Amino acid sequence: xxxxxxxxxxxxxxxxxxxxxxxxxxxxxxxxxxxxxxxxxxxxxxxxxxxxxxxxxxxxxxxxxxxxxxxxxxxxxxxxxxxxxxxxxxxxxxxxxxxxxxxxxxxxxxxxxxxxxxxxxxxxxxxxxxxxxxxxxxxxxxxxxxxxxxxxxxxxxxxxxxxxxxxxxxxxxxxxxxxxxxxxxxxxxxxxxxxxxxxxxxxxxxxxxxxxxxxxxxxxxxxxxxxxxxxxxxxxxxxxxxxxxxxxxxxxxxxxxxxxxxxxxxxxxxx
Numbered sequence: 001x002x003x004x005x006x007x008x009x010x011x012x013x014x015x016x017x018x019x020x021x022x023x024x025x026x027x028x029x030x031x032x033x034x035x036x037x038x039x040x041x042x043x044x045x046x047x048x049x050x051x052x053x054x055x056x057x058x059x060x061x062x063x064x065x066x067x068x069x070x071x072x073x074x075x076x077x078x079x080x081x082x083x084x085x086x087x088x089x090x091x092x093x094x095x096x097x098x099x100x101x102x103x104x105x106x107x108x109x110x111x112x113x114x115x116x117x118x119x120x121x122x123x124x125x126x127x128x129x130x131x132x133x134x135x136x137x138x139x140x141x142x143x144x145x146x147x148x149x150x151x152x153x154x155x156x157x158x159x160x161x162x163x164x165x166x167x168x169x170x171x172x173x174x175x176x177x178x179x180x181x182x183x184x185x186x187x188x189x190x191x192x193x194x195x196x197x198x199x200x201x202x203x204x205x206x207x208x209x210x211x212x213x214x215x216x217x218x219x220x221x222x223x224x225x226x227x228x229x230x231x232x233x234x235x236x237x238x239x240x241x242x243x244x245x246x247x248x249x250x251x252x253x254x255x256x257x258x259x260x261x262x263x264x265x266x267x268x269x270x271x
Contacts, residue, residue, distance in 0.1 A: 032250060039243035058240040068245060071228040078140065078224060079208035082147035086204045087197060089148075090155030098163035116153040123149060124217030131218070138220030146218040147211055151204035158200035162193045202256030209253055225249060 040054045062068055097109055115123060127146050131138060166189065174184040212226035219227060225245070232242045 035243050035246045035250075039240065039247045041240060058244045062241045062244040062248075065241070067223075068225075068228065068241075071223050071225040072248075074140070074222060075209050075225040078143050078147060079205045081144045082151050082208045083201050083205045085144070085148045086151035086155045087201050090152040090200065091159050091193075091197065093152070094156050094159035094163055098160050099168070112156050113153055115149040120211075120213030121217075124214045127214065128217040138218055139222055142218040142220070143215055143222060143224065146214040147208040150211075150214075151208055154204045154207065155197070155200035158196040158203075159193055162196035163189075166192050198259070202259050206253040206256045210249060
């Protein structure tokens, strides 16, 4: 058996590990902080460092533009509808696959996970081809369908993982006590999967809100906020405004991601 001193030494991070961890964090997050910094710069073309001055002018300019608000509203609407569809279909699929045993179950599970494993460009091309074959013109609902393909996966994975932690005896006990299927779901299963549903929904919303690759193939003439970003890349004088909108997107997506992390962290003892 290892001594207490050896266990303590193993649990304590070395200087090299700390440096590696901080280097990894810097690599991941410094570009984001650069965007935050240059959202306040007085320079309108280059990324001069240090910035020649700081100003709130670009926030005022960005929030006064109707095209930005229109793109933001469209992205919020698409993400909301896609998340709602994902919560419904992903939860139903999780219940169907969590306990049931039937031929082809593993194949169906693979098909549910496949959309998020495929490159976005493959999914986008496949969806566009399907819409063209069906005579469906790209627009709001085609964007929603495209986003729902991967949002369903997020919800399904969260819910099925939680369902597999629920002992089957709980459901059996509920039935033995006279509860019907709806009552068992409401009083036994729903409280146990509630945080998984919330976490899955928040992650799905965040992913849908900033999705661009699938959106480019399914949007038609619609312009979500990521497509607005894509178009603005070719206008150098608009860089500070682009940075302001990027800051807004980061803040909008950060909230559901942090809440989802809090709801699904390992020390969660609520079931």
